[in-house]
Amino acid sequence: MADTARSDRIELQSLQALDDADPLAAMRERFLLPKNTVYMNGNSLGPLCRDARERMSTVVDSEWGKELIRGWNTAGWYEIAGRLGDKIGRLIGAAPGQTVVSDSTSVNLFKTLAAAVALRPERRRIVTEAGNFPTDLYILDGLSRQMGQDFDVDIRRRDDVFDSIDEQTAVVVLTHVHYLSGAIFPMAEINQRAHDVGAIVVWDLSHSVAAVPTELDATAADFAVGCGYKHLNGGPGAPAFTYAAARHHREMRQPLSGWFGHAEPFVFDDDFVPAQGIRRMLCGTTPVLGASALEASVDLLLEVDPSARHSKAKKLSRIFQELIEQHCAGLGLRLVSPADTEQRGAHISYAHEHGYAVMQNLIAKGVVGDFRAPRGMRFGFSPLFMRYTDLHKAVRTIFEILDSRSYLDSTYQRKQAVT
Amino acid sequence: MADTARSDRIELQSLQALDDADPLAAMRERFLLPKNTVYMNGNSLGPLCRDARERMSTVVDSEWGKELIRGWNTAGWYEIAGRLGDKIGRLIGAAPGQTVVSDSTSVNLFKTLAAAVALRPERRRIVTEAGNFPTDLYILDGLSRQMGQDFDVDIRRRDDVFDSIDEQTAVVVLTHVHYLSGAIFPMAEINQRAHDVGAIVVWDLSHSVAAVPTELDATAADFAVGCGYKHLNGGPGAPAFTYAAARHHREMRQPLSGWFGHAEPFVFDDDFVPAQGIRRMLCGTTPVLGASALEASVDLLLEVDPSARHSKAKKLSRIFQELIEQHCAGLGLRLVSPADTEQRGAHISYAHEHGYAVMQNLIAKGVVGDFRAPRGMRFGFSPLFMRYTDLHKAVRTIFEILDSRSYLDSTYQRKQAVT
Numbered sequence: 001m002a003d004t005a006r007s008d009r010i011e012l013q014s015l016q017a018l019d020d021a022d023p024l025a026a027m028r029e030r031f032l033l034p035k036n037t038v039y040m041n042g043n044s045l046g047p048l049c050r051d052a053r054e055r056m057s058t059v060v061d062s063e064w065g066k067e068l069i070r071g072w073n074t075a076g077w078y079e080i081a082g083r084l085g086d087k088i089g090r091l092i093g094a095a096p097g098q099t100v101v102s103d104s105t106s107v108n109l110f111k112t113l114a115a116a117v118a119l120r121p122e123r124r125r126i127v128t129e130a131g132n133f134p135t136d137l138y139i140l141d142g143l144s145r146q147m148g149q150d151f152d153v154d155i156r157r158r159d160d161v162f163d164s165i166d167e168q169t170a171v172v173v174l175t176h177v178h179y180l181s182g183a184i185f186p187m188a189e190i191n192q193r194a195h196d197v198g199a200i201v202v203w204d205l206s207h208s209v210a211a212v213p214t215e216l217d218a219t220a221a222d223f224a225v226g227c228g229y230k231h232l233n234g235g236p237g238a239p240a241f242t243y244a245a246a247r248h249h250r251e252m253r254q255p256l257s258g259w260f261g262h263a264e265p266f267v268f269d270d271d272f273v274p275a276q277g278i279r280r281m282l283c284g285t286t287p288v289l290g291a292s293a294l295e296a297s298v299d300l301l302l303e304v305d306p307s308a309r310h311s312k313a314k315k316l317s318r319i320f321q322e323l324i325e326q327h328c329a330g331l332g333l334r335l336v337s338p339a340d341t342e343q344r345g346a347h348i349s350y351a352h353e354h355g356y357a358v359m360q361n362l363i364a365k366g367v368v369g370d371f372r373a374p375r376g377m378r379f380g381f382s383p384l385f386m387r388y389t390d391l392h393k394a395v396r397t398i399f400e401i402l403d404s405r406s407y408l409d410s411t412y413q414r415k416q417a418v419t
Numbered sequence: 420m421a422d423t424a425r426s427d428r429i430e431l432q433s434l435q436a437l438d439d440a441d442p443l444a445a446m447r448e449r450f451l452l453p454k455n456t457v458y459m460n461g462n463s464l465g466p467l468c469r470d471a472r473e474r475m476s477t478v479v480d481s482e483w484g485k486e487l488i489r490g491w492n493t494a495g496w497y498e499i500a501g502r503l504g505d506k507i508g509r510l511i512g513a514a515p516g517q518t519v520v521s522d523s524t525s526v527n528l529f530k531t532l533a534a535a536v537a538l539r540p541e542r543r544r545i546v547t548e549a550g551n552f553p554t555d556l557y558i559l560d561g562l563s564r565q566m567g568q569d570f571d572v573d574i575r576r577r578d579d580v581f582d583s584i585d586e587q588t589a590v591v592v593l594t595h596v597h598y599l600s601g602a603i604f605p606m607a608e609i610n611q612r613a614h615d616v617g618a619i620v621v622w623d624l625s626h627s628v629a630a631v632p633t634e635l636d637a638t639a640a641d642f643a644v645g646c647g648y649k650h651l652n653g654g655p656g657a658p659a660f661t662y663a664a665a666r667h668h669r670e671m672r673q674p675l676s677g678w679f680g681h682a683e684p685f686v687f688d689d690d691f692v693p694a695q696g697i698r699r700m701l702c703g704t705t706p707v708l709g710a711s712a713l714e715a716s717v718d719l720l721l722e723v724d725p726s727a728r729h730s731k732a733k734k735l736s737r738i739f740q741e742l743i744e745q746h747c748a749g750l751g752l753r754l755v756s757p758a759d760t761e762q763r764g765a766h767i768s769y770a771h772e773h774g775y776a777v778m779q780n781l782i783a784k785g786v787v788g789d790f791r792a793p794r795g796m797r798f799g800f801s802p803l804f805m806r807y808t809d810l811h812k813a814v815r816t817i818f819e820i821l822d823s824r825s826y827l828d829s830t831y832q833r834k835q836a837v838t
Contacts, residue, residue, distance in 0.1 A: 032484045041488045048484040056479050056708070064654050065451045065467040069460045069789060070782070077655055104703025106677030107526055114565060130689060135678035135703065138691040142676030146533060147565070155689070180687075229704070235483050236496055236707035257561030258525025259554035268792050270549060270574070272557040284523025284554065285648070288655035289475070290708045363489070370488060373687050 011323070011392060018319075018388040024312055027384040030300060038390040038397075040369045043207060043347040043380030046233030046297065055296035059289060077288045081260070082279065084295045088232070088241050090302060092205060092224065093215035098243055101228070101291055102260070102282050105206055105240040108225040109139045109173075111254040111281055112242060116171040116200045116223055117143075117151070118253055123170035123199075125152045129161055133179040136204055140173060158183070162193060169199040176214065177207035177345030180372050182337045184212060184345060188219040195220065206230060209241075210301050211346035213310055216243055223248070231346065231382065232301070234294030242281045249277050258283035304384065312383035313346040319388065320379065321348060323395040331402035336376060347380040358401055360412035367397045430742070430811060437734075437807040442727055446803040449719060457809040457816075459788045462626060462766040462799030465652030465716065474715035478708060496707045500679070501698065503714045507651070507660050509721060511624060511643065512634035517662055520647070520710055521679070521701050524625055524659040527644040528558045528592075530673040530700055531661060535590045535619045535642055536562075536570070537672055542589035542618075544571045548580055552598040555623055559592060577602070581612060588618040595633065596626035596764030599791050601756045603631060603764060607638040614639065625649060628660075629720050630765035632729055635662055642667070650765065650801065651720070653713030661700045668696050677702035723803065731802035732765040738807065739798065740767060742814040750821035755795060766799040777820055779831035786816045 019025060032048045033039060039047060063075040072078045085099035092099070102108070117126070128140060137155070144151040156164050165172055172194050174185050187203065194201045205226035208214045216224055222245055228238030244252060253274060259265045260282040263273040274280035301309075318341045324333065333350040352358050352375060359371040369379040379394070401407055438444060451467045452458060458466060482494040491497045504518035511518070521527070536545070547559060556574070563570040575583050584591055591613050593604050606622065613620045624645035627633045635643055641664055647657030663671060672693060678684045679701040682692040693699035720728075737760045743752065752769040771777050771794060778790040788798040798813070820826055 032480075034485050034487065037487075039487060045483075045488045045490075047487060048479065053479055053484070056475060060467065060472055060475050060654070060712075061451075064464075065472070066453050068453065068456075068458060068466060069464045069787060071464075071655060103522065103526060104677065104706075106679075106703035107522060107675060109677075110675055110702075132689075134681070134684075134687050134689065134691075137689050138676045138678060138681060141691045142674040145672070146674035148567075235479070236490060237704045237710070238708075239706065240703070253564070255561040255565035256526060256529050257557045258523065258528075259557060260525075262553070262557060265553075266792060268553050270551075270553065270556050272553075272560045283529075284525035284659070285656045287523075287658070287706055287709050289657075289712060290706050291656070293479075293708060368488060373685060 015388040015392050023308055024304060024383055031385045033385060036366050038367045038394045040379040040394060042382030043230050044370050045229055045236060046231060047385060049233060049297055049300050051300050052293045052296040055292050059292040080291045081282055081286045084291060085241060087298045087302060091210050093217050094243050095217055098246055098278055099241055100278050100281055101239050101241050102286060103240060105225050105227045106135045106139055108240050108242040109136060110143060111256050112202050112223040112225055113143050113173060115252040115254040116202050119200055119251060120170035123168055124150055125154060125168045125170055127154050127156060127161060127164050127169050127172045129158050129174055130155045133175050136173060136175060165193050165197060165199055167197045169197060171200050171202060173202040175204040177212060179207055180349050180376050182344035182347045184343060191219045191221055207345050221245060228294045232294060233297035238294045239287050239290050244278055244281060254281060256283040260284055309383045313381045314341045316381040316386055317341050317348055320391050323391060327395055327399045328402055347378055349376045349378045351375040352377055354407050356414050357407040357412040361401045361407040362397060365397050367394045434807040434811050443731055443802055450804045452804060455785050457786045457813045459798040459813060461801030462649050463789050464648055464655060465650060466804060468652060468716055468719050470719050471712045471715040474711050478711040499710045500701055500705045503710060504660060506717045506721060510629050512636050513662050514636055517665055517697055518660055519697050519700055520658050520660050521705060522659060524644050524646045525554045525558055527659050527661040528555060529562060530675050531621045531642040531644055532562050532592060534671040534673040535621050538619055538670060539589035542587055543569055544573060544587045544589055546573045546575060546580060546583050546588050546591045548577050548593055549574045552594050552623060555592060555594060584612050584616060584618055586616045588616060590619050590621060592621040594623040596631055598626055599768050599795050601763035601766045603762060610638045610640055626764050640664060647713045651713060652716035657713045658706050658709050663697055663700055673700060675702040679703055728802045732800045733760045735800040735805055736760050736767055739810050742810060746814055746818045747821055766797055768795045768797045770794040771796055773826050775833050776826040776831040780820045780826040781816060784816050786813045
């Protein structure tokens with residue numbers, strides 16, 4: 001790119017024109033973003049919005065600080081699990097009363113998997129994908145061990161998943177949008193296939209919610225979980241969510257039967273009686289501080305037309321891909337995501353032999369993506385705060401690093417990397 | 420009291436003298452407390468300290484807001500689970516490397532109970548107390564159901580617990596300080612008894628930590644969990660903690676095997692390999708916002724000599740009890756806590772036929788305790804911010820309400836009460 005000054009200018013102009021015409025452009029001001037940074041990691045940790053910052057100040061100073069214990073009633077803390085759940089429900093195509101906020105994605109996976117296998121007690125087969133997000137596989141392993149290893153956990157290559165769902169299958173557990181490649185599983189088809197053979201599906205929506213159109217009710221989904229700190233912008237370690245279709249509520253039981261999932265938590269009875277409806281998926285006390293930041297961020301997302309969000313994310317992703325193809329060909333990048341933006345979520349990944357060092361070098365230069373072992377460089381597209389012109393800076397920086405091989409500098413060699 | 424003006428003055432003077440001589444008096448200024456309120460509910464939701472408020476502002480504005488994803492490394496988010504665990508360890512007599520912060524008390528109970536029963540696979544008996552904090556019983560029920568109901572869950576009267584621990588017992592699960600009465604189980608004796616017959620003990624320290632001397636290592640404890648939002652002042656729904664004695668680390672496994680409990684979470688391997696040591700008790704991503712408030716509050720507690728804290732709490736509790744006896748005799752209160760402050764934690768409970776309405780009336784008049792069904796009125800003693808003179812206002816208000824029967828006003832009748 002450095003040596004093609006003319007086309008460089010043209011690109012920048014056309015990207016500027018896209019920014020100027022962007023109906024979501026004003027949303028960027030609602031976020032507090034570090035200067036001189038192109039943040040392409042909203043898919044890993046979403047940034048702070050002004051509303052969340054203000055909400056945290058209110059919940060700390062005015063609610064905890066002044067209301068103290070009364071905040072459970074006066075500040076709506078007790079209701080937040082369901083109230084915020086319903087708001088997230090609007091982002092995933094779930095009617096009210098089917099989604100709650102609590103715990104981590106991993107804990108919620110355990111609960112939904114346990115509930116799902118208990119609904120099919122005569123079947124012992126669980127189907128999942130090799131290379132699924134690790135915590136999904138780890139939780140499956142933990143559940144299976146605890147239940148006496150009498151499950152047949154069938155970890156399939158992605159292409160084989162669909163056909164392997166059969167009459168022996170109790171549960172299918174899949175990540176809707178793959179954490180690395182961004183590849184999207186066809187939710188409607190898989191739900192249909194599973195239901196045709198009497199199986200239940202648990203979806204991990206961590207990389208789907210607020211990133212791609214997700215229609216749980218319309219596709220007759222059974223259970224789902226998802227993360228609060230990626231595209232939902234809930235802050236580091238934000239609580240996660242759990243969805244269960246209303247038709248399962250009466251029969252479903254999950255083993256993490258803590259007091260917040262009790263029908264009458266404050267009767268202090270010795271016997272556990274599960275709450276009616278989705279609240280039986282709760283366990284312990286709602287993490288109010290984290291849930292409050294998440295609620296403000298979700299409220300902001302709900303201000304925006306979802307089709308405008310999704311189409312801008314796809315456009316950002318497509319232009320980034322084209323700029324990479326145009327300027328970084330022959331520099332060692334290999335696309336590991338589907339080439340078609342319709343087939344992937346709001347992030348894209350490339351493998352590079354020195355992926356870790358390249359990403360560290362990029363971050364040092366103010367372009368923040370993340371590294372996923374062993375070689376993955378992942379870039380996210382967040383339509384609420386990213387500008388089209390950001391892509392220009394990002395690709396120019398990637399080109400400079402790859403072309404100059406500056407990533408070989410020892411500064412960028414491996415240390416512990418965390419998301 | 421209203422009609423004994425002379426003794427009233429004497430009491431107030433002597434209480435003022437105690438405040439004047441209180442070595443912890445200056446700590447009150449470190450908290451942000453609502454005006455004209457005697458807050459006797461730090462055992463249910465501890466108040467906001469200035470350091471926690473400042474820390475929240477830092478973690479939101481400077482860490483999440485400016486560091487974004489880098490905060491996992493640059494702001495120490497990844498280490499907080501163990502770093503803060505070790506700090507809490509100092510409050511419960513646990514050497515470093517045995518305590519982590521994560522999840523809720525209920526979730527951590529599930530993990531520790533599952534780990535404990537797995538260490539005694541040949542035994543099926545679990546001993547606990549009738550009237551234990553409900554979530555402890557509910558979680559036990561959930562675990563037992565999930566493992567095929569093949570446990571004999573033996574729920575004993577408090578007095579029978581000790582003798583019922585026998586050679587068939589796999590696990591004993593008890594709350595160290597009872598949530599209502601405050602009665603303290605003798606930890607050393609119960610650990611000893613259990614170990615003599617080869618059983619394992621799981622302690623719930625929710626009402627113990629920072630309230631009574633607690634010596635896990637010295638009493639050879641096995642496992643413990645506890646709450647972050649009571650005497651630790653971590654804020655509403657603060658994350659909880661888990662302790663496991665180092666001697667169990669190698670063999671212990673727990674089924675909530677999420678990625679944060681993996682030996683190498685960022686290698687993204689399909690197979691779960693548990694972390695060495697206490698980190699294998701973790702599950703999902705650390706709730707950073709809640710953990711940050713908790714850490715600031717714990718740091719404040721660690722500034723103070725524990726014996727000064729414990730002796731002031733006992734003294735507050737004893738004087739409150741004496742004032743109640745002196746001024747509220749014959750007004751329908753019945754002590755449900757042990758009469759000896761050595762036998763109870765840092766709260767006291769009285770039953771009253773109209774307990775709910777009396778407590779609502781009290782709260783309306785600025786004396787905040789809490790109600791515990793069916794008749795319990797509970798008052799906590801928090802040595803860092805309570806003054807001896809607060810007890811005077813509290814007991815005078817209790818007397819006025821009971822004597823005038825103002826609690827019969829419909830304003831104070833039952834609505835949903837929450838802690």
